[in-house]
Amino acid sequence: MREYPFELALCAHLEAREEAVVARQIGGGVRAPANRVLDVLVVDPGPEMAERAALTPETIPHAAVESDVGVGRARDPTTAIDAPPERARRVAERAVELGFFERAVGGGVRQVARYPDDWFGRLVGVENKPDLGSPGDLELQLRKDVSLALVDEVVLATESYVTGAHRNRIPEQVGIWRFDPETGEREVVRAAEPLASDEAGVELRDRHPLRTDVAVASPEAKARRRRRMAERAYGKGWRPDDFPACAEAERVAREGSEGLPYCAWKDRLVNPANCGPSCPGHDPADPPEVDVAGARDGRTPWVAEPEGKARRQSGLDRFE
Numbered sequence: 001m002r003e004y005p006f007e008l009a010l011c012a013h014l015e016a017r018e019e020a021v022v023a024r025q026i027g028g029g030v031r032a033p034a035n036r037v038l039d040v041l042v043v044d045p046g047p048e049m050a051e052r053a054a055l056t057p058e059t060i061p062h063a064a065v066e067s068d069v070g071v072g073r074a075r076d077p078t079t080a081i082d083a084p085p086e087r088a089r090r091v092a093e094r095a096v097e098l099g100f101f102e103r104a105v106g107g108g109v110r111q112v113a114r115y116p117d118d119w120f121g122r123l124v125g126v127e128n129k130p131d132l133g134s135p136g137d138l139e140l141q142l143r144k145d146v147s148l149a150l151v152d153e154v155v156l157a158t159e160s161y162v163t164g165a166h167r168n169r170i171p172e173q174v175g176i177w178r179f180d181p182e183t184g185e186r187e188v189v190r191a192a193e194p195l196a197s198d199e200a201g202v203e204l205r206d207r208h209p210l211r212t213d214v215a216v217a218s219p220e221a222k223a224r225r226r227r228r229m230a231e232r233a234y235g236k237g238w239r240p241d242d243f244p245a246c247a248e249a250e251r252v253a254r255e256g257s258e259g260l261p262y263c264a265w266k267d268r269l270v271n272p273a274n275c276g277p278s279c280p281g282h283d284p285a286d287p288p289e290v291d292v293a294g295a296r297d298g299r300t301p302w303v304a305e306p307e308g309k310a311r312r313q314s315g316l317d318r319f320e
């Protein structure tokens, strides 16, 4: 089983079974987030989930969330946002577009509503390795995740039979799921142990023949990064935005979750990024119509069209 179809089937399964936001490919490092990308991130809702969902369905730029722009007095974005002036203006512009900031008379900006810091709870990172027979650098990846403890739990998901030798090689804090992407059956082979996500962690960075570079990540840096990850996951989700422009492509559902790209020619889920004229089965056509937001809406705590936003929008329309 290839990793992409496995990952999509697992995301569809988690979306169907958990009351959580599910997203693919989220940066999971503190100093260099792109150096460690989590295959799947499961974000459990916190007490302020509804407040976050009421803001916008998209990712709010972290520079806007972490800025000194508040709900009261309007602020000049170039002094309230920690970025060079041009970028600060762009961040403010984007936050206004999303409805998180509003413009005040005089050109300053303020938050439309307070950002709810407690909107998410537990973060679970899932590393997918359908075939444990070709583990690559799996063990090292999982050691990095446990050492940094940026997420609350780390799980390895596989389709393979898990032997005692496999278990012994995988750090003991890491949970193991055996998942069948065809039937949607998931067996918890070993439960994950909670990690100390609110304490300092050690980030394993470059490895050289005789040494490994490490950096200590403070609890504050980790908390900031966790919020960025949750925020990114909220806007991103896991479904592909674009389907293959091919007559063989279809839109299918798994466990009630719509919006997965299936290829009739290959008889399996496919990664649209790999589709094109170089594929022997390619038959040029318009891609199938897919309503990604419609497929996602109502399946998780994510809300496609927040009510408050719709009201604000219709209120604006009246005066146009």
Ligand code: SF4
Residues within 6 Å of the ligand: 244, 246, 247, 248, 249, 262, 263, 264, 265, 266, 270, 274, 275, 276, 279, 280, 281, 282, 283
């Ligand atoms: S390009 Fe190939 S893999 Fe992609 S949908 Fe068409 S036939 Fe299937």
